[in-house]
Amino acid sequence: MVTQTQTRNITYTQAINEAMREEMRLDERVFIMGEDIQKGVYGASGGLFAEFGGERVRDCPLSENAFFGAAVGAAAVGMRPIVESLSSFMWVGMDQLVSQAAKMRYMFGGQVNLPIVYRAAMYYGGSMAAHHSDRSHPLFMNIPGFKIVFASNAYDGKGLLKSAIRTNDPVIFWEDRTILGARAEVPEDDYSIPLGVADVKRQGSDATIVAIGGMVPRALTAADALAAEGISAEVIDPRTLVPLDKAAILKSVAKTGRLVVVDMAHKTCSAASEIAAIVAMEGFWDLQAPIQRLGTINVHIPFSPALEPLCYPTNESIAEAVRTTMS
Amino acid sequence: MLDKTALTEMMRRMLRIRHFEEAVINLVERGEIVGAAHSYIGEEAVAVGACMALRDDDWMTGNHRSHGHPIAKGGNVRTAMAELLGKRTGICKGKGGSMHLADFSIGILGESGILGSSIPVAVGAALGSRLQGNDRVAVCFFGDGASNEGAFHESINLAAIWKLPVIFLCENNQYAVTSSFKEMVASDNISDRAAAYSIPGVLVDGQDALAMHEAVTQAVARARSGQGPTLVEGRTYRYYDHSLGLGRIVRDSYRDDDELEQWRQRDPLDIHRAHLIEQNIATPEELDALEAQVKAEIEEAVTFARESPYPDPSEVWEDMFADPIPLE
Numbered sequence: 001m002v003t004q005t006q007t008r009n010i011t012y013t014q015a016i017n018e019a020m021r022e023e024m025r026l027d028e029r030v031f032i033m034g035e036d037i038q039k040g041v042y043g044a045s046g047g048l049f050a051e052f053g054g055e056r057v058r059d060c061p062l063s064e065n066a067f068f069g070a071a072v073g074a075a076a077v078g079m080r081p082i083v084e085s086l087s088s089f090m091w092v093g094m095d096q097l098v099s100q101a102a103k104m105r106y107m108f109g110g111q112v113n114l115p116i117v118y119r120a121a122m123y124y125g126g127s128m129a130a131h132h133s134d135r136s137h138p139l140f141m142n143i144p145g146f147k148i149v150f151a152s153n154a155y156d157g158k159g160l161l162k163s164a165i166r167t168n169d170p171v172i173f174w175e176d177r178t179i180l181g182a183r184a185e186v187p188e189d190d191y192s193i194p195l196g197v198a199d200v201k202r203q204g205s206d207a208t209i210v211a212i213g214g215m216v217p218r219a220l221t222a223a224d225a226l227a228a229e230g231i232s233a234e235v236i237d238p239r240t241l242v243p244l245d246k247a248a249i250l251k252s253v254a255k256t257g258r259l260v261v262v263d264m265a266h267k268t269c270s271a272a273s274e275i276a277a278i279v280a281m282e283g284f285w286d287l288q289a290p291i292q293r294l295g296t297i298n299v300h301i302p303f304s305p306a307l308e309p310l311c312y313p314t315n316e317s318i319a320e321a322v323r324t325t326m327s
Numbered sequence: 328m329l330d331k332t333a334l335t336e337m338m339r340r341m342l343r344i345r346h347f348e349e350a351v352i353n354l355v356e357r358g359e360i361v362g363a364a365h366s367y368i369g370e371e372a373v374a375v376g377a378c379m380a381l382r383d384d385d386w387m388t389g390n391h392r393s394h395g396h397p398i399a400k401g402g403n404v405r406t407a408m409a410e411l412l413g414k415r416t417g418i419c420k421g422k423g424g425s426m427h428l429a430d431f432s433i434g435i436l437g438e439s440g441i442l443g444s445s446i447p448v449a450v451g452a453a454l455g456s457r458l459q460g461n462d463r464v465a466v467c468f469f470g471d472g473a474s475n476e477g478a479f480h481e482s483i484n485l486a487a488i489w490k491l492p493v494i495f496l497c498e499n500n501q502y503a504v505t506s507s508f509k510e511m512v513a514s515d516n517i518s519d520r521a522a523a524y525s526i527p528g529v530l531v532d533g534q535d536a537l538a539m540h541e542a543v544t545q546a547v548a549r550a551r552s553g554q555g556p557t558l559v560e561g562r563t564y565r566y567y568d569h570s571l572g573l574g575r576i577v578r579d580s581y582r583d584d585d586e587l588e589q590w591r592q593r594d595p596l597d598i599h600r601a602h603l604i605e606q607n608i609a610t611p612e613e614l615d616a617l618e619a620q621v622k623a624e625i626e627e628a629v630t631f632a633r634e635s636p637y638p639d640p641s642e643v644w645e646d647m648f649a650d651p652i653p654l655e
């Protein structure tokens with residue numbers, strides 16, 4: 001007998017909204033803080049104020065230190081806050097993220113659990129210039145204490161955000177604005193995706209492309225182009241950077257012998273750097289060619305539409321990197 | 328009004344801090360305590376007066392000058408001393424040390440080595456009370472120096488607009504390391520800053536535990552009844568260097584001996600002792616006996632800390648996550 005699961009076609013933004021809504025219905029300790037969220041200016045929080053009211057959907061003054069840190073205090077006393085912000089505003093609340101959220105549990109000998117999700121919308125590629133285009137996830141990988149989620153579509157986003165809300169540790173959940181409008185089929189029923197499990201987005205045998213967030217669709221497009229040339233590329237999406245599913249990446253490299261890692265962060269000390277280093281150390285004997293690492297060039301993001309696209313990995317630069325590993 | 332038991336308990340906690348800190352000085356000099364340690368001697372009435380106005384289930388955060396706050400809130404001196412020595416029996420299993428004591432079992436959400444940084448955390452704890460529908464209040468201790476941090480101003484505004492049950496407790500010991508607050512703070516009093524946030528601000532004699540207790544009792548009543556935060560400034564003085572041993576580094580003096588001597592004339596323990604005797608609450612003999620008891624308790628704590636084992640090397644991997652992930 002075939003069981004038919006009902007699905008719906010929704011955007012990534014809707015997926016985030018549904019994950020929060022469902023978790024808020026399930027657990028009254030879950031609440032949201034952010035700027036201009038009651039009116040749902042940035043989409044993902046739309047309708048939550050109407051359903052849950054102002055106590056649980058809290059508009060905050062512009063004071064990232066205060067409300068990022070208030071999330072820590074509230075979590076420390078048994079609440080499960082979700083904080084909505086932007087990647088580029090993380091700098092402003094950085095002390096609370098690093099000195100409190102990330103360090104508190106360890107420094108106090110495990111006395112406290114901090115179930116907090118910091119949702120950071122990541123704008124890049126949209127002519128927002130240097131102050132609104134930060135892609136700072138690798139910095140947070142360098143700070144123990146955070147779980148770091150980076151989904152590439154609505155289905156993964158919803159399932160991972162639910163796990164993020166349910167886990168008892170601080171999570172940074174990056175929302176890549178280049179793909180938030182993209183649609184995917186999502187099951188009608190409750191589901192979640194565990195943190196730390198990569199997904200093979202496309203099977204292949206000649207080269208492995210590891211990509212995150214908005215780089216995944218680019219890697220898939222590159223893989224299509226390569227297929228026309230007779231090159232079979234496998235695309236792996238780690239989905240969470242901490243914990244990182246090393247085994248899935250190493251397994252793919254063992255099969256293909258070639259690796260291209262794609263990250264929208266600045267190339268130096270990027271997530272791609274870390275993944276490349278792991279494979280260089282632990283998968284060296286499987287490699288048939290040097291690892292290729294793609295990231296944003298080491299300049300700030302320029303405003304001009306003539307300049308900005310030159311900064312990030314593209315469909316074509318990804319395909320070219322794969323060709324390099326094949327030559 | 329405080330009854331005899333409470334007034335005596337106040338004396339006990341101040342004595343505990345004083346003798347704890349004297350033991351710490353000794354252990355630092357002997358090299359048994361490593362790293363930084365900031366003495367609370369001279370400021371005991373601030374934390375004790377304030378904490379005696381709290382319930383055990385109220386929340387508290389503090390700063391780098393961190394031994395006085397937990398002891399004032401009723402914290403255990405043995406596990407605090409063991410923490411200072413980096414032992415596994417320490418309250419933070421040896422992972423926090425002198426600047427980062429915490430005891431969640433009695434509402435101590437942690438001291439912070441980063442100044443101003445624990446203030447938003449207290450606001451969050453108070454927000455928790457609101458959302459959970461209970462009447463627990465949160466007190467955050469911070470210095471005159473930290474009152475210039477943005478986190479303080481952001482937090483006081485947030486607590487004020489949401490009318491959260493927070494007591495912002497500034498321990499104005501008048502210096503941040505070598506910098507006088509008179510040069511670093513634009514207003515005459517730190518409590519004046521409350522006006523900018525439309526909340527009460529009170530300046531209190533921080534050498535007088537009863538005055539501190541009175542001011543904080545009012546702030547707590549206000550907070551518990553949903554009227555929002557209060558800024559309390561306890562004017563006080565630290566007797567020792569900013570950090571124990573810092574005298575070897577700071578060569579130019581930034582305060583003179585006369586000033587120190589004047590403040591010593593108004594020692595918080597002497598003031599409270601005199602009060603207890605004058606009011607016939609305790610006799611000098613009883614107070615001497617209390618002090619002897621506290622001394623023995625501290626000596627025992629030092630012995631306990633010394634005899635406790637260090638953490639096992641494997642413990643370096645523990646306590647990172649509540650839902651653990653592979654670490655390397």
Ligand SMILES: Cc1ncc(C[n+]2csc(CCOP(=O)(O)OP(=O)(O)O)c2C)c(N)n1
Pocket residue numbers: 391392440441442443469470471472473474498500501502503504569
């Ligand atoms: C954010 C931050 N800046 C600077 C320091 C270094 N520092 C440690 S204690 C201190 C002075 C603190 O003065 P105050 O807040 O008045 O507290 P007190 O030491 O007088 O109790 C400074 C500058 C720090 N720990 N954190």
Ligand SMILES: [Mg+2]
Pocket residue numbers: 470471472498499500501502503504
């Ligand atoms: Mg000071």
